[in-house]
Amino acid sequence: MSVAPGQQDQRSKAVLRPNIKEIFLLVTGILMLVNIYMIFMVAPTDANLGNVQRVFYFHFPMAIMSFLAFFTVFVAGALYLVRRESRWDNLSYAAAEVGVIFITLTLLTGVIWAKPVWGAWWLWTPRLTTTLILWLIYVAYMMIRAYAPNQSKAAVYGSVMGLIGFIDVLIVYFSVEWWPGIHPAPVVGPLAESDSLESTMRGVLGFSFLSFIFLLVYLVWERVSLRSTEDNVKSLRFSLRRSRAGAAAGE
Amino acid sequence: MLFILLQTQVPPSNLPYLVAAFAVSWAVFFIYAFFVARRQRELQAEIRELQQALAERDSAQDSGD
Numbered sequence: 001m002s003v004a005p006g007q008q009d010q011r012s013k014a015v016l017r018p019n020i021k022e023i024f025l026l027v028t029g030i031l032m033l034v035n036i037y038m039i040f041m042v043a044p045t046d047a048n049l050g051n052v053q054r055v056f057y058f059h060f061p062m063a064i065m066s067f068l069a070f071f072t073v074f075v076a077g078a079l080y081l082v083r084r085e086s087r088w089d090n091l092s093y094a095a096a097e098v099g100v101i102f103i104t105l106t107l108l109t110g111v112i113w114a115k116p117v118w119g120a121w122w123l124w125t126p127r128l129t130t131t132l133i134l135w136l137i138y139v140a141y142m143m144i145r146a147y148a149p150n151q152s153k154a155a156v157y158g159s160v161m162g163l164i165g166f167i168d169v170l171i172v173y174f175s176v177e178w179w180p181g182i183h184p185a186p187v188v189g190p191l192a193e194s195d196s197l198e199s200t201m202r203g204v205l206g207f208s209f210l211s212f213i214f215l216l217v218y219l220v221w222e223r224v225s226l227r228s229t230e231d232n233v234k235s236l237r238f239s240l241r242r243s244r245a246g247a248a249a250g251e
Numbered sequence: 252m253l254f255i256l257l258q259t260q261v262p263p264s265n266l267p268y269l270v271a272a273f274a275v276s277w278a279v280f281f282i283y284a285f286f287v288a289r290r291q292r293e294l295q296a297e298i299r300e301l302q303q304a305l306a307e308r309d310s311a312q313d314s315g316d
């Protein structure tokens with residue numbers, strides 16, 4: 001049985017695509033396992049906070065991953081508004097959903113870490129309050145998209161909200177500089193001091209960042225492919241309805 | 252033997268908090284990945300069903316013509 005060259009190409013792509021994703025997932029899994037080992041076995045115990053300080057090695061990277069995800073929402077949303085291509089909207093939506101997961105976990109791990117260190121689950125400090133606002137903005141983003149009258153309007157509303165919502169990411173990052181308080185200052189980025197972390201701690205934190213970047217990319221990738229599958233189902237359902245309507249009109 | 256006291260207080264380990272933070276994070280990641288993968292499988296199955304239904308409808312129309 002012979003297959004047309006175009007079809008063969010599509011088939012080989014379909015066979016290759018899951019393999020690349022599976023390899024990426026495997027690498028991500030290995031990195032995350034090594035990351036756990038490094039957090040518990042390599043990173044030194046903090047002299048002041050004790051073992052609970054190890055929460056820092058995933059609390060902080062998760063916060064930065066949520067910022068990266070929301071930056072992706074910002075860029076993909078802007079590209080959608082300019083080009084009106086659904087792939088940018090799919091990327092924007094996927095990044096927003098994964099970003100919400102990361103920011104939710106940042107808040108949860110922060111709350112768990114705060115109790116033994118500050119003696120309270122939650123304090124209304126500028127950093128915590130602006131982060132909670134960030135969470136609310138992107139939860140609202142998901143809700144607005146869910147309740148929009150149609151997909152193209154949802155994409156436009158989402159893109160605009162992604163552009164405006166990103167302002168709060170900058171406010172969260174600079175909040176400790178603008179309103180200094182109990183929350184620690186940044187240890188990476190433009191506001192970080194060069195000697196703010198011990199060298200082994202810095203190495204473990206760097207590895208943790210690498211692992212979480214892989215996890216972020218994998219989750220966004222998986223969500224984008226789910227979104228395109230959802231679009232395929234919608235278009236097939238539409239074709240079937242049209243075909244049935246045409247047959248009924250013919251009778 | 253001479254002992255030198257470097258710290259006046261040993262920091263508390265607070266291990267339950269550390270375990271809770273890790274457990275919550277991993278549980279959320281696994282649950283999210285599980286639901287995305289399950290939804291993907293369900294939709295792939297639906298795509299196959301829809302494609303089959305469309306093919307059957309097309310062949311029925313062709314035989315009717």
